[in-house]
Amino acid sequence: MQGYAIVTRLPFEAELQAIGVLPECRRSGAGLALMEAVLAKAKGWSSERLLLEVRVGNLSAIRLYKRSGFGEDGVRKGYYPPLPSQAAAGREDALLMSQVL
Numbered sequence: 001m002q003g004y005a006i007v008t009r010l011p012f013e014a015e016l017q018a019i020g021v022l023p024e025c026r027r028s029g030a031g032l033a034l035m036e037a038v039l040a041k042a043k044g045w046s047s048e049r050l051l052l053e054v055r056v057g058n059l060s061a062i063r064l065y066k067r068s069g070f071g072e073d074g075v076r077k078g079y080y081p082p083l084p085s086q087a088a089a090g091r092e093d094a095l096l097m098s099q100v101l
Contacts, residue, residue, distance in 0.1 A: 001022075002021060002022055002030040003019070003020050003021035003022060003025060003030050003031065004019070004020055004034075005018070005019040005020075005034045005035075005037065005038050006018045007038050007041055007042060009042075009045050010047070012049075013050070013051055014038075014041070014045060014047040014049075015051045015052065016050060016051070016052040019031070019034055019035070019038070019061075021034070026060075031064050032064065032068065035064060035065075035068040036068075038050070039099070043101050047101055048100065049098050049100050049101060050070075050098060050101060051096070051097075052065065052097050052098070053079070053094040053095065053096050053097070054094065054097065055080050055092050055093075055094065055095075056075070056092060056095050057092055062095065062097075065097050068099070069099050070098060070099045071097065071098065072095060072096070072097055073096040073097060073098050075094065075095055076093060076094040076096065077093050078090075078092075078093065079092070079093060079094035080093075080094055
């Protein structure tokens with residue numbers, strides 16, 4: 001196993017809940033392969049869009065999503081609690097993204 005993805009089926013859309021790749025498998029195409037599988041599953045469900053949210057500071061994930069065809073829909077201010085390594089920085093915004101299927 002190189003990674004995982006959790007996707008939820010909604011009435012008209014699907015939502016990517018989580019995706020992760022083992023550190024030693026990053027930059028190997030595993031994330032892109034997972035995204036392709038998630039998109040195929042959502043299309044198989046006849047979902048109209050695939051939604052996701054990501055920390056604005058997670059630049060590698062944002063690059064993956066943009067490379068996979070996602071566009072930016074908006075920002076949720078102060079959505080995520082600070083990561084333990086960034087406790088002094090305060091809450092982090094969430095970037096809302098989607099792709100029309």
